[in-house]
Amino acid sequence: MTTLAFAILLAACMVAYALNRRAATGIRDGGQRLHSVSGYHGLFALLMILVPVLVVILFWLALQGAVVNTLIMSSLPDGTLDGLGAGQVDLILAEIQSISSGRVFGDPEPWKTAAAERFSGMLQTASLGLVLVTALLSLGIMFFARGKVSAEFRARQGVEKIVSGLMIFCSVVAIFTTIGIVASLAFETIKFLRLVPLTEFLFGTSWEPQIPIRADQIASTGAFGWIPVIVGTIVITIVAIVIAIPIGLLSAIYLNEFAPKTVRSVCKPVLEVLAGVPTVVYGFFAILVVAPAIRSLGAQLGIPVAPNTALAAGGVMGIMLVPFISSFADDALSAVPRALRDGALALGATRAETVMNVLFPAAIPGIVGGVLLAVSRAIGETMIVVMAAGLMANLTLNPLESVTTVTVQIVTLLIGDTSFDNPKTLAAFALGMMLFIVTLIINIFALRIVRKYREAYD
Amino acid sequence: MDDLRTVSKDVDANNTKISAKNVQVYYGDTHAIKDVNVEIKERTVTAFIGPSGCGKSTFLRSINRMNDTIDICRVEGDILIDGKDIYDRDIDPVQLRARVGMVFQKPNPFPKSIYDNIAYGPKIHGLAKSKADMDEIVEKSLRRGAIWNEVKDRLHAPGTGLSGGQQQRLCIARAIATEPEVLLMDEPCSALDPIATSQVEELIDQLRENYTVVIVTHSMQQAARVSQKTAFFHLGNLVEYGSTDDIFTNPKDPRTESYISGRIG
Numbered sequence: 001m002t003t004l005a006f007a008i009l010l011a012a013c014m015v016a017y018a019l020n021r022r023a024a025t026g027i028r029d030g031g032q033r034l035h036s037v038s039g040y041h042g043l044f045a046l047l048m049i050l051v052p053v054l055v056v057i058l059f060w061l062a063l064q065g066a067v068v069n070t071l072i073m074s075s076l077p078d079g080t081l082d083g084l085g086a087g088q089v090d091l092i093l094a095e096i097q098s099i100s101s102g103r104v105f106g107d108p109e110p111w112k113t114a115a116a117e118r119f120s121g122m123l124q125t126a127s128l129g130l131v132l133v134t135a136l137l138s139l140g141i142m143f144f145a146r147g148k149v150s151a152e153f154r155a156r157q158g159v160e161k162i163v164s165g166l167m168i169f170c171s172v173v174a175i176f177t178t179i180g181i182v183a184s185l186a187f188e189t190i191k192f193l194r195l196v197p198l199t200e201f202l203f204g205t206s207w208e209p210q211i212p213i214r215a216d217q218i219a220s221t222g223a224f225g226w227i228p229v230i231v232g233t234i235v236i237t238i239v240a241i242v243i244a245i246p247i248g249l250l251s252a253i254y255l256n257e258f259a260p261k262t263v264r265s266v267c268k269p270v271l272e273v274l275a276g277v278p279t280v281v282y283g284f285f286a287i288l289v290v291a292p293a294i295r296s297l298g299a300q301l302g303i304p305v306a307p308n309t310a311l312a313a314g315g316v317m318g319i320m321l322v323p324f325i326s327s328f329a330d331d332a333l334s335a336v337p338r339a340l341r342d343g344a345l346a347l348g349a350t351r352a353e354t355v356m357n358v359l360f361p362a363a364i365p366g367i368v369g370g371v372l373l374a375v376s377r378a379i380g381e382t383m384i385v386v387m388a389a390g391l392m393a394n395l396t397l398n399p400l401e402s403v404t405t406v407t408v409q410i411v412t413l414l415i416g417d418t419s420f421d422n423p424k425t426l427a428a429f430a431l432g433m434m435l436f437i438v439t440l441i442i443n444i445f446a447l448r449i450v451r452k453y454r455e456a457y458d
Numbered sequence: 459m460d461d462l463r464t465v466s467k468d469v470d471a472n473n474t475k476i477s478a479k480n481v482q483v484y485y486g487d488t489h490a491i492k493d494v495n496v497e498i499k500e501r502t503v504t505a506f507i508g509p510s511g512c513g514k515s516t517f518l519r520s521i522n523r524m525n526d527t528i529d530i531c532r533v534e535g536d537i538l539i540d541g542k543d544i545y546d547r548d549i550d551p552v553q554l555r556a557r558v559g560m561v562f563q564k565p566n567p568f569p570k571s572i573y574d575n576i577a578y579g580p581k582i583h584g585l586a587k588s589k590a591d592m593d594e595i596v597e598k599s600l601r602r603g604a605i606w607n608e609v610k611d612r613l614h615a616p617g618t619g620l621s622g623g624q625q626q627r628l629c630i631a632r633a634i635a636t637e638p639e640v641l642l643m644d645e646p647c648s649a650l651d652p653i654a655t656s657q658v659e660e661l662i663d664q665l666r667e668n669y670t671v672v673i674v675t676h677s678m679q680q681a682a683r684v685s686q687k688t689a690f691f692h693l694g695n696l697v698e699y700g701s702t703d704d705i706f707t708n709p710k711d712p713r714t715e716s717y718i719s720g721r722i723g
């Protein structure tokens with residue numbers, strides 16, 4: 001039945017479009033000048049129907065279940081629900097629903113069967129109502145819109161208004177989703193800060209979130225200083241960036257300035273493939289190839305190397321960031337006007353001199369923006385470090401030791417059975433909040449810089 | 459016109475600086491320059507005129523091998539400067555471009571300071587031995603570019619902050635700073651107002667003392683004012699080449715005549 005409602009809506013839209021268009025064309029053929037071309041008259045009718053009726057249908061579908069459920073529960077014989085908890089009431093409702101859909105288990109009480117029948121009936125009525133409302137509403141608006149067609153009617157402005165309204169709506173949805181996410185994060189963070197003081201969280205140098213699960217368990221009381229965790233993130237990010245920047249930049253410069261066309265046409269897609277590799281696969285690569293290689297190299301040189309080094313995780317993350325940085329640098333270099341390149345070449349500069357002295361400085365703001373975005377990606381990257389970095393929060397700057405990161409800790413804190421009232425679980429949200437704040441600041445910087453450089457040549 | 463004629467006569471006594479022999483230029487399959495032969499005199503201003511798309515820029519760019527930077531572009535035939543073929547294998551285009559400077563239609567100062575814009579060429583070619591040397595080169599070039607007085611107090615301000623006309627004179631000064639023998643100018647005044655244009659024209663006239671100048675222009679008046687020799691291009695062919703005086707007063711080819719009288723173009 002719901003399908004029918006949608007079908008009616010679709011048909012009404014098409015008919016209204018055709019009708020209004022025809023009417024407008026008729027007026028034009030009658031020798032009058034239309035304010036808007038006839039297509040806009042059709043589009044106006046279409047949108048006038050589509051938007052409100054769609055909203056009505058969606059609201060109807062969203063509310064229908066709840067309304068029917070309340071009606072059923074209140075129609076049960078007096079006293080059946082007395083003294084029952086919310087869980088049991090839900091159970092009865094579920095049983096009624098499953099009986100009405102034909103799945104009968106055992107021998108239900110007759111009042112349940114009766115309720116189930118009423119339930120199916122109500123659903124039928126509701127669907128019928130939906131179809132009727134859709135049809136009536138569509139028809140009504142169709143007549144209304146048809147009546148509007150005239151030579152002076154500003155259909156184009158009408159369409160533009162509706163479309164811009166839709167666009168505003170969509171951006172508002174995006175904004176509110178973000179606000180919602182941040183708010184839920186903030187909410188849990190505040191709960192966490194009631195249990196653990198802010199100063200301990202921000203400045204504590206020990207991170208041991210293991211707390212006793214049962215009261216009689218003997219364990220540490222837990223320590224929630226995020227310094228070692230964020231330092232771990234920073235170490236891995238630095239390793240990643242130190243690897244990604246030179247490779248990314250030099251490959252971009254080579255591809256943009258020196259590579260013959262054939263090389264460029266092979267290498268660019270390869271880099272794009274690299275950008276499309278799922279991070280899980282990079283994680284495998286880190287565990288299976290890079291970490292053992294570093295370990296055996298360390299053993300040969302007699303340097304102690306931890307099994308999960310920051311170097312392995314950061315190194316692989318760096319490879320992940322190469323296409324990112326390289327494509328940013330490529331764009332930035334290509335955006336430098338050809339006239340500048342020609343100017344330098346015409347002075348007798350070599351290609352290398354042109355790149356180093358003229359193109360690169362001109363492109364640097366764009367490149368810096370790209371690097372900063374890469375940094376915030378490295379900070380937020382989860383899968384590679386979950387697979388390849390350690391779990392123990394080790395306060396060290398040595399990339400050959402095992403460190404953990406903010407994202408790894410969030411994952412481990414939330415894995416398994418969790419209850420949302422102890423500091424261990426809530427700590428994950430606090431870490432998430434901090435991560436959000438840090439990457440937000442970096443992104444704002446990055447976007448500022450990128451925007452500035454866009455203006456430089458426009 | 460009388461003194462112009464005297465100049466033209468002087469010029470004919472000059473040596474040939476650039477000589478093109480059967481030059482063909484192709485962009486992919488497009489034949490943009492068709493069998494051009496021309497002898498450009500030393501210490502002379504030579505104007506290239508002709509309707510849009512006839513290949514003036516293309517020919518100009520093949521004199522300092524800027525066409526090498528365009529992948530699909532192919533140059534055939536010989537272009538000799540001082541008797542040496544510049545498309546020879548042992549010629550380094552980078553060194554060639556240091557000897558043959560170029561000024562573009564649109565001013566293109568580097569996003570650096572005014573000082574660094576001028577100093578860039580001398581720096582990469584090692585023309586200055588010391589900071590004082592470089593300061594001198596910069597000042598001399600800016601003076602010759604007729605822009606010294608306007609910028610001497612803000613040498614370290616960005617070159618892109620100047621007005622269009624000032625930028626173009628900066629670019630001319632930049633091209634002069636490397637001490638080229640030949641200066642190629644592709645419509646250098648098309649972005650300038652009449653005052654800046656006459657400044658640049660005056661400058662070009664002075665440059666003739668030291669340089670061989672080739673200028674592409676769409677303005678017949680400009681060609682008449684600044685040049686001693688004029689070459690008229692049409693559809694990739696060099697239709698007529700001679701003293702500016704003759705071309706404008708006594709064209710031999712009907713195409714030249716209709717162009718200068720405004721019928722084609």
Ligand SMILES: Nc1ncnc2c1ncn2[C@@H]1O[C@H](COP(=O)(O)OP(=O)(O)OP(=O)(O)O)[C@@H](O)[C@H]1O
Nearest residue numbers: 485488490508509510511512513514515516517528
């Ligand atoms: N980079 C290029 N790629 C392909 N074809 C080109 C290129 N540059 C120029 N051409 C073609 O070569 C021909 C000559 O162009 P050129 O720029 O030399 O003309 P022009 O005489 O300088 O014209 P204008 O007075 O408009 O500057 C034109 O037909 C043009 O389409």
Ligand SMILES: [Mg+2]
Nearest residue numbers: 514515516644
């Ligand atoms: Mg041109």
